[in-house]
Amino acid sequence: MKATPQGGTSHRYRALRTFVLSTDDTVPGTFEITKEGLVHDLRAPSGRHELTAALIRRRLEQVMPDVLVAHTGKPDIEDAPHGIMRRPDIMVIAEADMEGEGAFDPRTVLTAIEVVSRSNPDNDWVTKLRDYPLMGIPVYAIFDPRTGTGAVLTDIHSTPQGPRYATRKDFVYGEDVTIAEWTISTQDLPRYQSEQGQAD
Structure with a gap:
């Protein structure tokens, strides 16, 4: 099942979405939309970040049933009513839910996995930690090559600040x-090098 922009979606979100779609593949990095606005991740398309994602994907697909995919890359997952469009490094989703056109419906994503970017770690540890439960994604796993640590987050519940x-x-x-x-x-799993200015 694919997500489509809703009629009640705000003008601001529609404008941001149009911008993101128009710059796809023309500007380095990845644009995503949060409640605060645009996030631009300048991560390079190769290196330890991508190797980490590839290894995690391979290991997951060795133990998951064949009807599921550990998908990397496009399309995004979109929650238009909440004004959020994200692109996880890896998402676990059923093959049947990948059919159709447009962004994936976040309600069909079983797990989102992020490999922390050296250039913008708060995108994974702070804003996605807020956005993914709001979108209803039941499991969020974070791998951090800066520190060689990570976390798996589950059990969405209501808080005064929203779902967490x-x-x-x-x-x-x-x-x-x-x-x-x-x-x-x-x-x-690879770690980022410690030299100043080294990007992955």
């Missing part, structure tokens, strides 16, 4: 980690 994940399980690279129903190794 109630349960957080931290892990250290080298341990096995359970994401939703699937356990994978984090052994030998």
Whole structure:
């Protein structure tokens, strides 16, 4: 099932969405839309970030049923009523829910996985930590090559600030980690280099 912009979507969100779609593949990095506005991640299309995502995807697909995909890349997931458009590094979704045109409906995404960007770590640790439960994504896993650590967040519940994940399980690279129903190794996942100015 694909998401489509709703008739009640704000003019501001429609304008931001038009801008994001018009710049796709023409400006380096990735644009996403949050409640605050645009986020521009300048991460390079290669390097340790992408290797980490590729390894996680491969390990997940070895243990998941064939009807599920650990998908990377386009399209985005879109929650137009809340004014949010995101592009997870990896999303676990059923093959059947990838059919059709346009952005994915976040209600069909079983898990969102992010590899923390060196250039903008708060995008993964702060704003997506807020946006993904608001979009109804039941599991959010974060891998941080800066520190060799990560966390799996589950159990969406209501708070005065809006929906939030109630349960957080931290892990250290080298341990096995359970994401939703699937356990994978984090052994030998790459770390970012420590030199100043090194981008991945």
